[in-house]
Amino acid sequence: MTEVTAPPGIELVTDTVSDRVAGDTEITGWPIAFISSKWGASDQNRTSPRDAWGDVTIYKTQGGRYVVVRESLSLRYHASPTTCRMINDIPPGYAAYRKDLEAAADDLEVPECRPCPECLPPDQADLAEDEQVRYEWPKVQVTVCETSARAVAHLTRSRRGGSDHAQVSEPVRALLAEAARADPDWQRGERPMVRIS
Numbered sequence: 001m002t003e004v005t006a007p008p009g010i011e012l013v014t015d016t017v018s019d020r021v022a023g024d025t026e027i028t029g030w031p032i033a034f035i036s037s038k039w040g041a042s043d044q045n046r047t048s049p050r051d052a053w054g055d056v057t058i059y060k061t062q063g064g065r066y067v068v069v070r071e072s073l074s075l076r077y078h079a080s081p082t083t084c085r086m087i088n089d090i091p092p093g094y095a096a097y098r099k100d101l102e103a104a105a106d107d108l109e110v111p112e113c114r115p116c117p118e119c120l121p122p123d124q125a126d127l128a129e130d131e132q133v134r135y136e137w138p139k140v141q142v143t144v145c146e147t148s149a150r151a152v153a154h155l156t157r158s159r160r161g162g163s164d165h166a167q168v169s170e171p172v173r174a175l176l177a178e179a180a181r182a183d184p185d186w187q188r189g190e191r192p193m194v195r196i197s
């Protein structure tokens with residue numbers, strides 16, 4: 001097994017990510033790169049976060065593997081029952097109460113969650129303790145990659161509608177550049193290569 005180099009200046013951490021359905025995942029490693037669309041593009045100069053956004057973190061483990069954590073995060077909650085529907089005709093969110101919204105707002109570092117402007121549930125502070133709403137709980141996707149090349153492939157290639165896509169958005173480019181800067185082993189790894197014929 002090849003030697004694993006600690007990324008200089010980055011501390012080893014243990015983080016837990018939570019998914020309503022899949023449960024908790026605990027990751028111990030060095031967080032070498034992170035992007036978030038919480039505040040939109042920097043030229044938008046937002047003063048408050050978006051209603052819903054995505055975070056991506058790349059961890060390097062002491063075993064030299066890479067863990068890509070993609071989180072879908074939201075401040076929005078709906079009435080229960082709600083007239084809102086997602087694309088697949090399912091109502092958005094899952095059951096939640098005021099204390100859940102308070103905990104979520106704390107986690108996401110905002111004063112409070114936001115009532116949906118379509119189905120108009122009460123403001124968080126006006127909810128009775130036992131009054132149910134439907135909160136868009138975080139969704140998490142955790143992918144363990146044996147090499148940096150696999151992590152790059154995971155983040156840049158997808159299969160949609162039966163076709164392969166190799167398309168790299170600007171945020172993902174920035175994320176990968178950050179990983180390469182932070183981790184000496186990242187650059188030593190093979191570059192991903194796809195053969196098309």
Ligand SMILES: [Zn+2]
Pocket residue numbers: 077078079082083084116117118119120
């Ligand atoms: Zn709604």
